[in-house]
Amino acid sequence: MDSVKLVEMGPRDGLQNEPALVPAAIKIELVERLADCGFAYIEAASFVSPRRIPQMADSSGVLTGIRRREGVVYSALTPNLQGLQAALAAGADEVAVFTAASERFCQRNINCSVAESLERFAPVLQLAHERGVRVRGYVSTVLGCPYEGNIAPAAVARVAGALYRLGCHEISLGDTIGTGTPRAAVAMLSAVRQEVPLVRLAAHFHDTYGQALANLYALLEQGLRIIDSSVAGLGGCPYAHGATGNVASEDVVYLLHGLGLETGVDLDRLVATGRWVSLQLGRENGSKTGRAWNG
Ligand code: HMG
Protein backbone atom coordinates (compact mmCIF):
# COMPACT_ATOMS: atom_id res chain seq x y z
CA MET A 1 0.00 0.00 0.00
CA ASP A 2 1.12 3.56 -0.67
CA SER A 3 2.40 5.26 2.46
CA VAL A 4 3.34 8.68 3.83
CA LYS A 5 6.30 9.52 6.05
CA LEU A 6 5.15 11.66 8.97
CA VAL A 7 7.55 13.86 10.91
CA GLU A 8 6.09 14.81 14.30
CA MET A 9 6.84 18.40 15.29
CA GLY A 10 4.97 18.69 18.60
CA PRO A 11 7.91 18.57 21.02
CA ARG A 12 9.88 21.22 19.04
CA ASP A 13 7.77 23.48 16.80
CA GLY A 14 4.79 22.71 19.03
CA LEU A 15 6.37 23.77 22.29
CA GLN A 16 8.98 26.38 21.32
CA ASN A 17 6.46 29.23 21.50
CA GLU A 18 4.65 28.07 24.63
CA PRO A 19 4.83 31.04 27.04
CA ALA A 20 5.14 29.14 30.33
CA LEU A 21 8.16 26.87 30.69
CA VAL A 22 7.08 23.27 30.24
CA PRO A 23 8.86 20.89 32.65
CA ALA A 24 11.37 18.55 30.98
CA ALA A 25 9.47 15.56 32.41
CA ILE A 26 6.38 16.54 30.39
CA LYS A 27 8.45 17.02 27.22
CA ILE A 28 10.07 13.62 27.73
CA GLU A 29 6.72 11.93 28.31
CA LEU A 30 5.33 13.64 25.19
CA VAL A 31 8.17 12.30 23.04
CA GLU A 32 7.79 8.81 24.49
CA ARG A 33 4.02 8.81 23.96
CA LEU A 34 4.46 9.94 20.35
CA ALA A 35 6.91 7.10 19.73
CA ASP A 36 4.35 4.72 21.26
CA CYS A 37 1.77 6.08 18.78
CA GLY A 38 3.97 4.83 15.94
CA PHE A 39 5.79 7.96 14.78
CA ALA A 40 9.19 6.95 13.41
CA TYR A 41 10.49 10.54 13.13
CA ILE A 42 10.12 12.94 16.05
CA GLU A 43 11.69 16.40 16.20
CA ALA A 44 12.41 16.37 19.90
CA ALA A 45 14.71 19.31 20.61
CA SER A 46 16.25 22.56 19.40
CA PHE A 47 19.79 23.72 20.07
CA VAL A 48 19.36 27.45 19.52
CA SER A 49 20.14 30.48 21.66
CA PRO A 50 18.36 30.01 25.01
CA ARG A 51 17.93 33.78 25.20
CA ARG A 52 15.97 33.74 21.96
CA ILE A 53 13.94 30.58 22.68
CA PRO A 54 13.97 29.93 26.45
CA GLN A 55 11.51 27.04 26.13
CA MET A 56 14.13 24.93 24.31
CA ALA A 57 16.95 25.61 26.80
CA ASP A 58 16.57 22.13 28.34
CA SER A 59 16.97 20.30 25.01
CA SER A 60 20.01 18.30 26.17
CA GLY A 61 18.12 17.04 29.21
CA VAL A 62 15.13 16.12 27.08
CA LEU A 63 17.13 14.22 24.45
CA THR A 64 19.20 12.34 27.00
CA GLY A 65 16.16 11.72 29.22
CA ILE A 66 13.90 9.89 26.79
CA ARG A 67 13.49 6.14 26.88
CA ARG A 68 14.41 5.38 23.30
CA ARG A 69 12.30 3.19 21.13
CA GLU A 70 14.12 1.15 18.52
CA GLY A 71 13.64 2.34 14.97
CA VAL A 72 12.61 5.86 15.97
CA VAL A 73 14.68 8.81 14.75
CA TYR A 74 14.91 11.60 17.34
CA SER A 75 16.01 14.83 15.67
CA ALA A 76 16.92 18.38 16.67
CA LEU A 77 17.30 21.84 15.15
CA THR A 78 20.92 22.99 14.88
CA PRO A 79 21.40 26.48 13.37
CA ASN A 80 25.19 26.47 13.70
CA LEU A 81 28.20 24.43 14.82
CA GLN A 82 27.60 25.25 18.47
CA GLY A 83 24.11 23.79 18.19
CA LEU A 84 25.34 20.75 16.29
CA GLN A 85 28.00 19.95 18.89
CA ALA A 86 25.40 20.10 21.67
CA ALA A 87 22.97 17.97 19.65
CA LEU A 88 25.61 15.32 18.92
CA ALA A 89 26.63 15.23 22.58
CA ALA A 90 22.99 14.67 23.55
CA GLY A 91 22.65 11.83 21.03
CA ALA A 92 20.46 13.36 18.30
CA ASP A 93 19.97 10.79 15.50
CA GLU A 94 19.38 13.45 12.89
CA VAL A 95 19.69 17.24 12.85
CA ALA A 96 18.17 20.09 10.87
CA VAL A 97 19.38 23.44 9.60
CA PHE A 98 16.89 26.17 8.78
CA THR A 99 16.77 29.22 6.56
CA ALA A 100 14.10 31.04 4.56
CA ALA A 101 12.97 32.03 1.09
CA SER A 102 12.73 35.66 2.21
CA GLU A 103 15.60 37.82 3.43
CA ARG A 104 13.72 39.72 6.09
CA PHE A 105 12.34 36.63 7.79
CA CYS A 106 15.79 35.05 7.72
CA GLN A 107 17.31 38.10 9.40
CA ARG A 108 14.67 38.16 12.13
CA ASN A 109 14.82 34.43 12.73
CA ILE A 110 18.51 33.58 12.58
CA ASN A 111 20.16 36.99 12.39
CA CYS A 112 21.86 36.62 9.01
CA SER A 113 21.13 36.79 5.28
CA VAL A 114 20.07 33.71 3.33
CA ALA A 115 23.50 33.54 1.67
CA GLU A 116 25.23 33.81 5.06
CA SER A 117 22.99 31.08 6.46
CA LEU A 118 24.08 28.72 3.70
CA GLU A 119 27.75 29.52 4.44
CA ARG A 120 27.10 28.85 8.12
CA PHE A 121 25.49 25.49 7.32
CA ALA A 122 28.38 24.11 5.24
CA PRO A 123 30.57 23.18 8.26
CA VAL A 124 27.47 21.93 10.11
CA LEU A 125 26.76 19.48 7.29
CA GLN A 126 30.40 18.48 7.06
CA LEU A 127 30.72 17.63 10.75
CA ALA A 128 27.30 15.94 10.90
CA HIS A 129 28.20 13.74 7.94
CA GLU A 130 31.59 12.88 9.47
CA ARG A 131 29.61 11.62 12.47
CA GLY A 132 27.18 9.69 10.28
CA VAL A 133 24.25 11.98 11.10
CA ARG A 134 21.83 13.04 8.39
CA VAL A 135 20.83 16.68 8.01
CA ARG A 136 17.39 17.95 7.08
CA GLY A 137 17.01 21.45 5.63
CA TYR A 138 14.07 23.77 6.25
CA VAL A 139 12.99 26.61 4.01
CA SER A 140 10.60 29.00 5.79
CA THR A 141 8.12 31.44 4.22
CA VAL A 142 7.62 29.32 1.08
CA LEU A 143 4.04 30.55 0.60
CA GLY A 144 4.27 34.01 2.12
CA CYS A 145 6.38 36.14 4.45
CA PRO A 146 5.09 38.28 7.33
CA TYR A 147 7.42 41.10 6.23
CA GLU A 148 7.70 40.69 2.43
CA GLY A 149 4.28 39.31 1.48
CA ASN A 150 4.11 37.02 -1.55
CA ILE A 151 7.17 34.92 -2.29
CA ALA A 152 8.04 33.85 -5.83
CA PRO A 153 8.20 30.06 -6.34
CA ALA A 154 11.58 30.62 -8.04
CA ALA A 155 12.97 32.09 -4.80
CA VAL A 156 11.88 29.01 -2.86
CA ALA A 157 13.35 26.72 -5.52
CA ARG A 158 16.68 28.55 -5.36
CA VAL A 159 17.06 28.13 -1.60
CA ALA A 160 15.72 24.56 -1.57
CA GLY A 161 18.16 23.63 -4.35
CA ALA A 162 21.06 25.22 -2.50
CA LEU A 163 20.28 23.23 0.67
CA TYR A 164 19.99 20.04 -1.34
CA ARG A 165 23.32 20.63 -3.06
CA LEU A 166 24.91 21.34 0.33
CA GLY A 167 23.96 17.79 1.28
CA CYS A 168 20.60 17.98 3.08
CA HIS A 169 18.90 14.63 2.52
CA GLU A 170 15.42 16.09 2.84
CA ILE A 171 14.06 19.60 2.31
CA SER A 172 11.06 20.66 4.34
CA LEU A 173 9.00 23.46 2.83
CA GLY A 174 7.54 25.70 5.52
CA ASP A 175 4.37 27.71 5.09
CA THR A 176 5.39 29.54 8.22
CA ILE A 177 2.39 31.87 8.41
CA GLY A 178 -0.15 29.53 6.82
CA THR A 179 -1.27 31.94 4.10
CA GLY A 180 -0.87 29.50 1.20
CA THR A 181 -3.76 28.11 -0.84
CA PRO A 182 -3.72 24.96 -2.99
CA ARG A 183 -2.93 26.52 -6.37
CA ALA A 184 -0.07 28.52 -4.91
CA ALA A 185 1.19 25.41 -3.10
CA VAL A 186 1.19 23.41 -6.35
CA ALA A 187 2.97 26.22 -8.23
CA MET A 188 5.60 26.38 -5.50
CA LEU A 189 6.11 22.61 -5.55
CA SER A 190 6.36 22.58 -9.34
CA ALA A 191 9.23 25.08 -9.17
CA VAL A 192 11.02 23.35 -6.29
CA ARG A 193 10.91 19.89 -7.86
CA GLN A 194 12.98 21.22 -10.77
CA GLU A 195 15.80 21.56 -8.21
CA VAL A 196 15.13 18.79 -5.68
CA PRO A 197 13.67 15.32 -6.35
CA LEU A 198 10.06 15.06 -5.18
CA VAL A 199 10.87 12.11 -2.90
CA ARG A 200 13.17 14.42 -0.92
CA LEU A 201 10.54 17.08 -0.27
CA ALA A 202 8.38 17.52 2.82
CA ALA A 203 5.42 19.82 3.43
CA HIS A 204 5.57 21.77 6.71
CA PHE A 205 2.36 23.73 6.84
CA HIS A 206 1.14 25.92 9.66
CA ASP A 207 -2.65 26.14 9.83
CA THR A 208 -3.11 29.83 10.63
CA TYR A 209 -5.65 30.40 7.85
CA GLY A 210 -7.21 26.93 7.98
CA GLN A 211 -5.70 25.97 4.60
CA ALA A 212 -3.17 23.36 5.62
CA LEU A 213 -5.22 20.21 4.93
CA ALA A 214 -6.38 21.55 1.56
CA ASN A 215 -2.80 22.40 0.65
CA LEU A 216 -1.55 19.00 1.77
CA TYR A 217 -4.21 17.25 -0.28
CA ALA A 218 -3.16 19.24 -3.33
CA LEU A 219 0.48 18.21 -2.85
CA LEU A 220 -0.42 14.57 -2.17
CA GLU A 221 -2.14 14.62 -5.56
CA GLN A 222 1.20 15.76 -7.01
CA GLY A 223 2.92 12.76 -5.39
CA LEU A 224 4.49 14.36 -2.32
CA ARG A 225 4.79 11.79 0.47
CA ILE A 226 6.47 13.47 3.47
CA ILE A 227 4.42 15.59 5.88
CA ASP A 228 5.33 17.50 9.06
CA SER A 229 2.58 17.88 11.63
CA SER A 230 2.11 18.56 15.30
CA VAL A 231 0.03 16.64 17.84
CA ALA A 232 -3.04 18.64 18.92
CA GLY A 233 -1.92 21.34 16.46
CA LEU A 234 0.52 22.64 19.05
CA GLY A 235 2.83 25.46 18.12
CA GLY A 236 3.65 28.63 16.31
CA CYS A 237 6.73 30.63 15.48
CA PRO A 238 8.00 33.40 17.75
CA TYR A 239 9.17 35.42 14.72
CA ALA A 240 5.93 35.21 12.75
CA HIS A 241 3.20 37.34 14.28
CA GLY A 242 -0.13 35.54 14.64
CA ALA A 243 1.25 32.19 13.52
CA THR A 244 -0.57 29.17 14.90
CA GLY A 245 0.67 25.64 15.13
CA ASN A 246 1.54 23.14 12.49
CA VAL A 247 -1.38 21.29 10.98
CA ALA A 248 -2.62 18.85 13.64
CA SER A 249 -1.22 15.33 13.36
CA GLU A 250 -4.60 13.79 14.24
CA ASP A 251 -6.29 15.61 11.34
CA VAL A 252 -3.51 14.60 8.93
CA VAL A 253 -3.62 10.94 10.00
CA TYR A 254 -7.43 10.91 9.69
CA LEU A 255 -7.15 12.34 6.16
CA LEU A 256 -4.38 9.96 5.10
CA HIS A 257 -6.09 6.84 6.42
CA GLY A 258 -9.29 7.95 4.69
CA LEU A 259 -7.31 8.17 1.44
CA GLY A 260 -5.95 4.66 2.01
CA LEU A 261 -2.44 5.91 2.70
CA GLU A 262 -0.49 4.14 5.43
CA THR A 263 1.19 6.12 8.20
CA GLY A 264 2.17 3.56 10.84
CA VAL A 265 0.41 5.74 13.42
CA ASP A 266 -2.33 4.46 15.72
CA LEU A 267 -5.02 7.17 15.66
CA ASP A 268 -6.63 6.11 18.97
CA ARG A 269 -3.33 6.53 20.78
CA LEU A 270 -2.55 9.75 18.97
CA VAL A 271 -5.90 11.27 19.95
CA ALA A 272 -5.27 10.23 23.57
CA THR A 273 -1.81 11.84 23.43
CA GLY A 274 -3.23 15.06 21.98
CA ARG A 275 -5.85 15.23 24.73
CA TRP A 276 -3.22 14.50 27.38
CA VAL A 277 -0.78 17.18 26.21
CA SER A 278 -3.56 19.77 25.81
CA LEU A 279 -4.53 19.13 29.45
CA GLN A 280 -0.91 19.41 30.59
CA LEU A 281 -0.54 22.78 28.86
CA GLY A 282 -4.00 24.02 29.79
CA ARG A 283 -4.78 24.63 26.10
CA GLU A 284 -7.78 23.86 23.98
CA ASN A 285 -7.06 20.87 21.75
CA GLY A 286 -6.12 22.35 18.35
CA SER A 287 -7.12 19.22 16.43
CA LYS A 288 -10.69 18.90 15.18
CA THR A 289 -10.28 15.13 14.88
CA GLY A 290 -8.82 15.12 18.39
CA ARG A 291 -11.92 16.83 19.72
CA ALA A 292 -14.45 14.75 17.80
CA TRP A 293 -12.90 11.26 17.81
CA ASN A 294 -14.61 8.62 19.86
CA GLY A 295 -12.92 5.59 18.37
P1 HMG B 1 23.15 35.15 16.64
O1 HMG B 1 21.90 35.84 17.04
O2 HMG B 1 23.67 35.50 15.29
O3 HMG B 1 24.27 35.45 17.68
O4 HMG B 1 22.86 33.60 16.75
P2 HMG B 1 25.69 34.78 17.99
O5 HMG B 1 26.03 33.62 17.13
O6 HMG B 1 26.64 35.91 18.03
O7 HMG B 1 25.43 34.29 19.48
C1 HMG B 1 24.74 35.10 20.41
C2 HMG B 1 24.53 34.32 21.69
O8 HMG B 1 23.80 33.13 21.44
C3 HMG B 1 25.85 33.89 22.32
O9 HMG B 1 25.64 33.87 23.71
C4 HMG B 1 26.01 32.47 21.85
O10 HMG B 1 26.77 31.67 22.71
C5 HMG B 1 24.57 32.00 21.82
P3 HMG B 1 26.06 35.09 24.65
O11 HMG B 1 27.54 35.22 24.46
O12 HMG B 1 25.33 36.32 24.13
O13 HMG B 1 25.63 34.68 26.00
N1 HMG B 1 24.37 30.92 20.85
C6 HMG B 1 23.88 29.71 21.16
N2 HMG B 1 23.48 29.18 22.32
C7 HMG B 1 23.04 27.92 22.30
N3 HMG B 1 22.97 27.17 21.16
C8 HMG B 1 23.36 27.67 20.00
C9 HMG B 1 23.86 29.00 19.97
N4 HMG B 1 24.30 29.78 18.98
C10 HMG B 1 24.63 30.95 19.53
N5 HMG B 1 23.28 26.93 18.88
C11 HMG B 1 21.20 31.97 16.23
C12 HMG B 1 22.29 32.91 15.71
C13 HMG B 1 20.63 31.26 15.04
C14 HMG B 1 21.83 30.98 17.18
C15 HMG B 1 20.11 32.79 16.97
O14 HMG B 1 19.69 33.84 16.18
C16 HMG B 1 18.93 31.96 17.40
O15 HMG B 1 19.03 31.08 18.24
N6 HMG B 1 17.72 32.24 16.81
C17 HMG B 1 16.51 31.54 17.17
C18 HMG B 1 15.99 30.84 15.94
C19 HMG B 1 14.84 29.90 16.28
O16 HMG B 1 14.97 29.00 17.09
N7 HMG B 1 13.66 30.09 15.60
C20 HMG B 1 12.56 29.21 15.73
C21 HMG B 1 12.85 27.89 15.03
S1 HMG B 1 12.72 28.00 13.25
C22 HMG B 1 11.05 27.68 12.91
O17 HMG B 1 10.27 27.52 13.82
C23 HMG B 1 10.62 27.54 11.48
C24 HMG B 1 10.40 26.09 11.05
O18 HMG B 1 9.46 25.45 11.91
C25 HMG B 1 9.89 26.04 9.60
C26 HMG B 1 8.69 26.95 9.35
O19 HMG B 1 7.65 26.79 10.02
O20 HMG B 1 8.82 27.82 8.48
C27 HMG B 1 11.69 25.26 11.12
Ligand code: MG
Ligand atom coordinates in the same frame (compact mmCIF):
# COMPACT_ATOMS: atom_id res chain seq x y z
MG1 MG C 1 7.34 25.56 11.72
